[in-house]
Amino acid sequence: MYPRTAAAFARANIAFIKYWGDLDPCWRVPANGSISMNLAGLSTRTRVTFDPLLGRDTLLLDGEPASAAALERVSAFLDRVRQLAGRQEFAAVESANNFPMGAGLASSAAAFAALSLAASAAAGLSLAEKDLSRLARAGSGSACRSVPGGFVEWQAGAGDEDSYAYSIAPAGHWDLVDCVAVISQEHKRVGSTEGHALAASSPIQAARVADAPRRLNMCRAAICERNFAAFAEVVEQDCNLMHAVMMTSSSRLIYWQPATLAVMAAVQSWRQAGLEVCYTIDAGPNVHVLCRSAGVETLRAGLGALPGVQMVLVAGPGGAAALEQDV
Ligand code: DP6
Numbered sequence: 001m002y003p004r005t006a007a008a009f010a011r012a013n014i015a016f017i018k019y020w021g022d023l024d025p026c027w028r029v030p031a032n033g034s035i036s037m038n039l040a041g042l043s044t045r046t047r048v049t050f051d052p053l054l055g056r057d058t059l060l061l062d063g064e065p066a067s068a069a070a071l072e073r074v075s076a077f078l079d080r081v082r083q084l085a086g087r088q089e090f091a092a093v094e095s096a097n098n099f100p101m102g103a104g105l106a107s108s109a110a111a112f113a114a115l116s117l118a119a120s121a122a123a124g125l126s127l128a129e130k131d132l133s134r135l136a137r138a139g140s141g142s143a144c145r146s147v148p149g150g151f152v153e154w155q156a157g158a159g160d161e162d163s164y165a166y167s168i169a170p171a172g173h174w175d176l177v178d179c180v181a182v183i184s185q186e187h188k189r190v191g192s193t194e195g196h197a198l199a200a201s202s203p204i205q206a207a208r209v210a211d212a213p214r215r216l217n218m219c220r221a222a223i224c225e226r227n228f229a230a231f232a233e234v235v236e237q238d239c240n241l242m243h244a245v246m247m248t249s250s251s252r253l254i255y256w257q258p259a260t261l262a263v264m265a266a267v268q269s270w271r272q273a274g275l276e277v278c279y280t281i282d283a284g285p286n287v288h289v290l291c292r293s294a295g296v297e298t299l300r301a302g303l304g305a306l307p308g309v310q311m312v313l314v315a316g317p318g319g320a321a322a323l324e325q326d327v
Helices: 068-085 108-122 129-139 141-146 192-201 205-210 212-225 228-247 258-272 293-304
Strands: 005-017 022-024 034-051 058-061 090-097 151-155 164-169 176-182 277-280 287-292 311-315
Touching: 005 108, 005 141, 005 212, 005 228, 005 277, 005 287, 022 192, 034 108, 034 141, 034 176, 034 212, 034 311, 058 068, 068 090, 068 108, 068 129, 090 108, 108 129, 108 141, 129 141, 129 164, 141 151, 141 164, 141 192, 151 212, 164 212, 176 293, 192 205, 192 228, 205 212, 205 228, 212 228, 228 277, 228 287, 258 277, 258 287, 258 293, 287 293, 293 311
Parallel strands: 058 090
Antiparallel strands: 005 034, 034 090, 034 151, 151 164, 176 287, 176 311, 277 287
16 A cells, blocks of 8 residues: 655745756756756645546646646656556646746746655655656756755756756855746746757857856855855856847747846846846746845835836745655
8 A cells, every 4th residue: 555645845946057958858858957046935735646536637736727738748747657656546636836826937846846746755655855856857857956955956967867956055055035026927938848949959059058067167166155246147147148049049039028128237237336136037038136135125126116027026045845744
């Protein structure tokens, strides 16, 4: 007999050095390593129940039946768990985010990290952190970074076996805060999975990937030494490189809106005025503005006053994915 049901939660994460493009899209083995921070307070809670009476997998997202595409992605992921555990039963999955779905934040990282832990535990598996991270990666690349806690590095690896994430510093190591300037709440037209597939079509991608070890070293050292100036320089450069690849892919991807550029310019002027602040942007128009805890209130007010900024979400460093009973 195995536990049929388990619930787990995991946090979203923000990448400082970005994952963009795959070596192996089937297993989501990335073209380059990446570094991120888990976001406290922005989490997904997921319950998985394997049930011999079910004729297919089911998926409820925030209480509503999920789209066919979302169910298909989750079902394919559950097939991997069933294969690992040697089980056949279908599962009922219920997942809820505690942050607004419409905030345009990537929710797949928290979702697949929580799903990996809940599904593997419900199937009777007790995976080591490394193997849980590998499993989450197969669901959504960035999800492997939401498994360990705090500041996390995903080593690219050469294949499924050695492509996983581990913590490089605990959440309490540095008082970094992510102030997310929400500019659009619309669902993005081209999602990350399609975007990764376009990366290699940009002539800039090869140079971006070749230079990744240098940026990873700079970012890791800046975090370990809590050196904000060095951190700001490499984080903004890495973000701009990824967007340069996006903008020069065929077909091209331009995620920025006028308000995105306005926030980037404001961040630069605040930094010149002495505030420890920098930006990073994922596959969407919203800007993640990073600062130290002492700068949060100034920044929240400054961002809120910029035209086009709809709301500001604030999150510090968060811990590892956990089973509900362990919380
Ligand atoms: C721009 O992990 O969302 O946020 O594996 O297709 O789910 P899939 O992609 P995903 O890609 C994340 C892209 C990014 C950069 C990052 O988080 O590293």
